[in-house]
Amino acid sequence: MNAVFKALADPTRRKVLELLREQPLTAGELAAHFPVSRPTMSAHFAVLREADLIEATKIGTTITYQLKLSVLEDALLGFARLFATRTADNAPAAPAITLKDGAAK
Amino acid sequence: MNAVFKALADPTRRKVLELLREQPLTAGELAAHFPVSRPTMSAHFAVLREADLIEATKIGTTITYQLKLSVLEDALLGFARLFATRTADNAPAAPAITLKDGAAK
């Protein structure tokens, strides 16, 4: 979970995830959205991969990145759960939290 | 929102927020939970204050910190909303997300 929050600390990386929400994109396509160099983007991708937030698929010489929504979800939910107050009697172990219909585990 | 995610990137700071979920605590009480020096903790508090995640109240010589749950919630929800997929027809503008009963705006 720490790796996920570390990854989310950077605006560029959050934006990458946001772009990948719509559809998988190649490294080049993603890089085109930002004013930084390719190596810099590559480093950001590495951080996101390390956090297991994205998945890389290599086809020929092209690498396509795909969002792993469930991992993002688990981290966010795992953290949010720590703040969902549980009163003595009224205590559902897990509060109602969903990022996306059907995506919650 | 960036400040919030920056603040959440550190495990110590996340733990501080978690401790404050239960009840307000003084700087000293909080510091007692961690193996780092007081000044270091003070720096963490400053980051959390900067992100508006906690509120400081000075009583005499003691400073009590309190969690601003709504700010944390807004940031998490604001981000999560970006990933709540909206299909063409089945499109609720905002998905059902709550951290805590009655706390959602």
Added chain:
DNA sequence: TCGATGATTAGCTAAATATCGACATCATGA
């Protein structure tokens, strides 16, 4: 007013991070 207590500020170091240009890799098509 003094001294003790709780907390922050100042000044510093070490480590981590972001960023770049240059180079390496690897698959593809001429």
Added chain:
DNA sequence: TCATGATGTCGATATTTAGCTAATCATCGA
């Protein structure tokens, strides 16, 4: 085979961050 296009890796540099000790500030009680 060779050039090319798409990426990643390397090495260097600058910035940021976490952490420490020592000093300072503010408040309270004797």
